[in-house]
Amino acid sequence: MIDTVLIWIEKNSRRWLHDLQQWLAIPSISTDPNHAADVKAAAEWAQYYLRTAGLDAQLIPTARHPCVLATTPGDMCPKDAPHVVIYGHYDVQPPDPLDAWSSPPFTPTVNHGQIIARGASDDKGQTFCHLAALLAWREIAHQFPLRVSILLEGEEEIGSPNLPEVIKNLKPQLADASTLIISDSAQYAPGIPAITSGLRGLVYYQVTLTGPDRDLHSGVYGGAVANPATALCQIIGRLHEASGRVTIPGFYDDVRSVDASIRESWRRLPFSDEQFAQEVGVNKLFGEHGYSTIERRWCRPTLEINGLTAGFQGDGAKTIIPAQASAKISMRLVPDQNPEKIKAAFVSYLQSMLPDGVRMRFELFGSSPAVVTATNSPAVTAAINAARIGLGGEPVIIREGGSIPVVNWFRQELGLESVLLGFGLPDDNLHSPNEKLDLDGFYGGIRTSALLLDELSRALMK
Numbered sequence: 001m002i003d004t005v006l007i008w009i010e011k012n013s014r015r016w017l018h019d020l021q022q023w024l025a026i027p028s029i030s031t032d033p034n035h036a037a038d039v040k041a042a043a044e045w046a047q048y049y050l051r052t053a054g055l056d057a058q059l060i061p062t063a064r065h066p067c068v069l070a071t072t073p074g075d076m077c078p079k080d081a082p083h084v085v086i087y088g089h090y091d092v093q094p095p096d097p098l099d100a101w102s103s104p105p106f107t108p109t110v111n112h113g114q115i116i117a118r119g120a121s122d123d124k125g126q127t128f129c130h131l132a133a134l135l136a137w138r139e140i141a142h143q144f145p146l147r148v149s150i151l152l153e154g155e156e157e158i159g160s161p162n163l164p165e166v167i168k169n170l171k172p173q174l175a176d177a178s179t180l181i182i183s184d185s186a187q188y189a190p191g192i193p194a195i196t197s198g199l200r201g202l203v204y205y206q207v208t209l210t211g212p213d214r215d216l217h218s219g220v221y222g223g224a225v226a227n228p229a230t231a232l233c234q235i236i237g238r239l240h241e242a243s244g245r246v247t248i249p250g251f252y253d254d255v256r257s258v259d260a261s262i263r264e265s266w267r268r269l270p271f272s273d274e275q276f277a278q279e280v281g282v283n284k285l286f287g288e289h290g291y292s293t294i295e296r297r298w299c300r301p302t303l304e305i306n307g308l309t310a311g312f313q314g315d316g317a318k319t320i321i322p323a324q325a326s327a328k329i330s331m332r333l334v335p336d337q338n339p340e341k342i343k344a345a346f347v348s349y350l351q352s353m354l355p356d357g358v359r360m361r362f363e364l365f366g367s368s369p370a371v372v373t374a375t376n377s378p379a380v381t382a383a384i385n386a387a388r389i390g391l392g393g394e395p396v397i398i399r400e401g402g403s404i405p406v407v408n409w410f411r412q413e414l415g416l417e418s419v420l421l422g423f424g425l426p427d428d429n430l431h432s433p434n435e436k437l438d439l440d441g442f443y444g445g446i447r448t449s450a451l452l453l454d455e456l457s458r459a460l461m462k
Contacts, residue, residue, distance in 0.1 A: 001140070001141050001145075001454075002450065002451065002454045004140050004141075005136050005137055005140045005141065005450050005454075006447055006450060006451070008136050008139065008140045009132070009133070009136050009443075009446050009447055009450060010443075012136070013443055016128075016132045016442075016443070016446060017110070017115070017439070017442070019049070019128070019132070020108070020115070020124070020125060020128045020132075020442070021108040021115070021117075022045065023042065023045055023046070023049075023090070023119075023124050023128060024106070024108040024115075024117040024118070024119050024120060024124055024125070025106055025107065025108060025117075026038055026041050026042040026045060026106070027092075027095075027105075027106045027118070028041070028042035028043075028090055028091050028092055028119070028154065029091070029092055029093070029094050029095075029157075030064075030065055030091035030092070030154055030155050030156075030157050030158050031093075031094060031157060031158050032094060036064075036065070039065045039066075039090075039091055039154045040065070040066060040154075042090045042091070042124075042154065043059055043065070043066045043067075043068050043090060043152070043154055044059070046068045046090055046131070046152055047059055047068050047070070049131055049135075050068070050070035050131065050134070050150060051070075052135065053131065053134045053135040053138050054072070054073070054076060054134075054138040054144075055070035055071060055072055055073070055134065055148075055150065056070060056071050056072075056073055057069070057070035057150075058070075060166055062155070062162035062165075062166060063161075063162055064154075064155060064158075064161070064162060065091065065153075065154030065155050065162075066154060067151060067152060067153045067154065067162075067163070067166050068090070068150070068151070068152040068153075069149065069150070069151055069170065069173075070149070070150040071147070071148070071149045071150075071173070072134075072144045072146075072147050072148045072149075074147075076138075076142075076143045076144055077143055077144045077145070077146055077147050077148075078143075078145070078146070078457075081145070081146040081147050081457060081461075082146045082147065082178055082179075082456060082457060082460035082461060083146070083147040083148075083149070083174075083176050083177040083178060084146060084147070084148055084149075084177060084178065084179045084180070084181060084379075084456055084460070085148075085149045085150075085151060085174055085177045085179070085180045085181070085410070085416065086130050086148060086149070086150050086151070086180075086181045086182075086183075087151050087152075087153075087180060087181070087182050087184075087406055087410070088123050088126065088127030088130065088150075088151075088152050088182070088183065088184065089123045089127070089152060089153045089154065089155075089156035089157070089184070090119075090123070090124055090127065090152050090153075090154055091153070091154045091155060091156055091157050091158075092118045092119035092122070092124070092157060093118065093122070093157050093430075093431045095118045095433070097433065100433035100434070101116075101433045101434055102116065102434055103116055105117060105118040105433075105435075106118060108120070110439070113438060113439050113440065114436040114437065114438050114439065115436060115437050115439060115442065116434055116435070116436045117435065117436075118435055119435070120428070120435050120436050120437040121186075121424035121425075121428035121429075121430060121435055121436065121437045122184065122424075122428070122430045122431070122435065123156070123183070123184045125423075125424070125437040125442060125445075126183040126184060126422065126423050126424060126437070126445060127152065127183065127184075129183060129423055129442065129445030129446045129448070129449050130150070130181070130183065130449045131150075132446045132449075133446050133447075133449035133450040133452075133453065134148065134150075134449075134453075136446070136450055137450060137453065144453065145453050145454050145456075145457035146453060146456055146457040146460070148453070149173070149174060149177065151166075151167075151170070153166070156184075156406075159365060159366040159405075160405060160406060163406060163409065164409050164413070167406075167409055167410060167413050167414065168413055171413060171414060174414055174416075175414065177414065177416060178379070178416070178460050179379040179416065179417065179418075179419060179456065179460065180407075180410050180416040180417065180418040180419070181383075181418075181419050181421065181452070182404065182406070182407070182418055182419070182420050182421075183420075183421055183422055183423055183445065183449075184404060184420075184422065185400055185402075185404075185420045185421070185422030185424070186400075186422040186423075186424040186425055186426050186428065187391065187393075187422055187423065187424065187425055187426075187441065188269065188396050188398055188426075189270065189425070189426070190425060190438070190440070191392065191393040192270075192393050192394070192395075192396060193387035193388070193391040193393050193394075193395040193396075193421075193448075194395060194396050194397070194398045194422065195375070195380055195383055195384060195387070195395055195396075195397050195398070195419065195420065195421060196373075196398055196399060196400045196420035196421075196422065197372060197373050197374075197375045197397050197398070197399060197420075198298065198299070198335070198370070198371065198372045198373065198399035198400070199370060199371050199399070199400050199402060199403055199404050199407060199420075200298075200301070200332040200333055200334055200370050200400070200401050200402065200403055201332065201333035201334070201337065201339060201367075201368050201369040201370035201371070201403055202330060202331070202332060202333065202339075202366050202367065202368050202403040202405070203330070203331045203333065203339050203342050203343055203346065203364075203366070203367050204306075204328070204329070204330040204331070204364070204365040204366040204367070205328075205329050205330075205343075205346065205347075205362050205363065205364055205365065206326055206327070206328050206329075206362070206363040206365060207232075207326060207327050207329060207350060207360065207361075207362055208324055208325070208326040208360070208361050208362075208363070209228040209229075209231050209232050209235075209324060209325050209326070209354075209358050209359070209360055210228060210323065210324045210358065210359045210360075210361070211225060211226050211227065211228040211231075211321070211322075211323060211324065211357060211358050211359075212225055212321065212323050213323065214323050215311075215320040215321065215322055215323050216320060216321040216323075217319065217320065217321075218319040218320055218321050219319060221321055222321060225321055225357065226355055226356065226357030226358050227321050227322070228310065228322060228323070228324050228325040228358050229310035229311055229322050229325040231325070231354070231355050231358045232308075232310065232325040232326070232327055234353070234355075235350060235353045235354070236305060236308075236327060236329075238353060239303055239329075240303070243288065243289050244286060244287050244288050244289075245288055245289075246301065246302070246303045246331075247349075248303070248342075248345050248346055248349045249345060249349060250341070250345050251301065251303075251342070251345065252301070254336040254337050254338065254341070255300075255301060255334055255336065255337060256334065256335040256336040258295070258299045263295065265397070266292070266294045266295065266298070266398075267292070267294075269294065269396065269398070271293070271294060273285055273293055276293060279427060287300075288300055297401040298398070298399035298400065298401055299334055299399060300334060301331065301332055301333050301334050301337060302331065302332045303329065303330075303331045304329070304330050304331075304332075305327055305328070305329055306328040306329065306330050307327065307328040308325075308326075308327050308328075309325065309326050309327075310322050310324070310325030310326070311325070328365075329346075331346065332401060332403070333369065333370050334370050335370045335371075335372055336370075337369070337370065338369070339367045339368065339369055340367075343364070343367065347362055350362075366403075366405070368403055368405035368408060369408060370403075371404075371407045371408050371411070371418075372399075373407070373417060373418050373419070373420070374417055375397050377417065377419075378459040378460060379417070379419050379456060379459060379460065380419055381459060382452060382455035382456045382458075382459040382460075383395075383419045383421045383452060383455075385451070385455050386421075386448050386449075386451035386452035386454075386455050387421060387448050389447070389448075389451055390444050390445070390446075390447035390448025390449075390450075390451050390452075391423070391441070391444040391445075391447075391448055392444065400420075404420070407420075421448070421452070423437075423441045423442065423444060423445030423448065424437055424438075424441055425438055425441060
């Protein structure tokens with residue numbers, strides 16, 4: 001049956017692309033209240049599509065944006081079939097700056113074998129691969145090889161504030177599920193599919209320094225009042241050593257070392273520092289001494305300044321001492337680093353550097369621990385087999401420097417282990433202008449998803 005499903009997927013390639021373009025055209029920007037109706041429209045689009053595929057689909061309201069839950073009906077899969085959950089998100093990042101796009105971000109455009117649009121890879125395009133595979137199974141087999149629950153959220157790009165409560169409430173419906181499938185990562189390179197076995201955690205703050213109760217004339221008051229912008233720059237400048245190592249006391253105390261065998265397997269991956277530097281547009285790479293570029297990205301903690309705001313930002317000159325200055329600062333954590341411990345150390349360290357005449361406040365944007373998943377489970381073996389055929393290359397086991405907090409939430413609440421199987425590529429411009437998804441990965445992702453359902457139906461059978 002799977003061979004016929006794959007043929008059907010191939011014959012319907014234009015249809016899948018058209019359907020994805022419809023979804024991508026909806027500007028489901030979760031962080032912008034002006035797009036709340038668009039976010040809901042994107043959820044309703046997914047709900048309708050899943051119903052077309054024969055699933056029972058419903059919207060789950062939250063305090064902000066809805067989730068979509070769809071489940072294969074009991075009479076459309078074998079009795080006592082394994083139950084898996086597929087997670088994805090339909091919300092997207094803001095498209096700014098608009099003038100940097102080669103085509104409008106919500107007018108999906110196909111060019112040179114790529115579909116270009118906001119959400120093409122993160123995460124509508126990758127999620128849609130699973131939706132299309134389910135529809136293909138329904139149309140050819142009139143049933144599914146196993147029980148599937150699809151959970152899509154509309155708040156991932158704003159930290160998923162309501163998802164933990166949704167997962168908790170779904171525990172009775174998902175209690176017998178054995179595996180979580182997530183496609184919100186990437187292949188290692190073109191022609192090299194990947195299973196992602198580890199993700200860094202995250203602690204993300206905005207730090208705001210306040211001085212006078214209003215902007216002051218820098219000539220009249222300069223030298224008599226502390227400048228919040230200057231204080232902020234001084235503090236930020238002390239967060240790293242010249243080598244790039246973070247100076248927060250205790251920051252590295254609990255960092256888990258990576259096994260030598262894993263580090264050796266990473267050294268065998270095709271990778272060039274020179275090519276990587278060229279791809280990201282720098283003349284030289286920078287990072288913690290004693291580690292390779294891959295190790296610094298996958299298994300070492302970091303602290304990065306994500307944004308700075310202070311004083312006059314318009315054209316020309318305005319001589320002021322600004323009333324406040326702020327910085328957005330994110331820390332990526334690795335296994336055994338406790339986010340609560342890191343938060344306390346970060347806040348304490350910054351407060352210890354605060355000069356007189358300036359006040360400091362913190363706003364927490366996100367917090368999650370790192371995660372490492374099993375690499376020898378039946379589900380991972382099934383994913384490797386599916387990706388080998390569907391994406392046409394020998395899969396490798398990698399880690400990723402980003403964070404997907406939902407992996408830990410599903411593990412803690414439902415005991416589910418995740419399989420992270422991505423269809424995108426590292427150069428997909430996530431969160432940047434000209435986000436894209438290669439059509440080879442798109443069609444390969446649909447094939448892989450269809451194969452994965454078939455593989456899991458046997459691998460997970462009790």
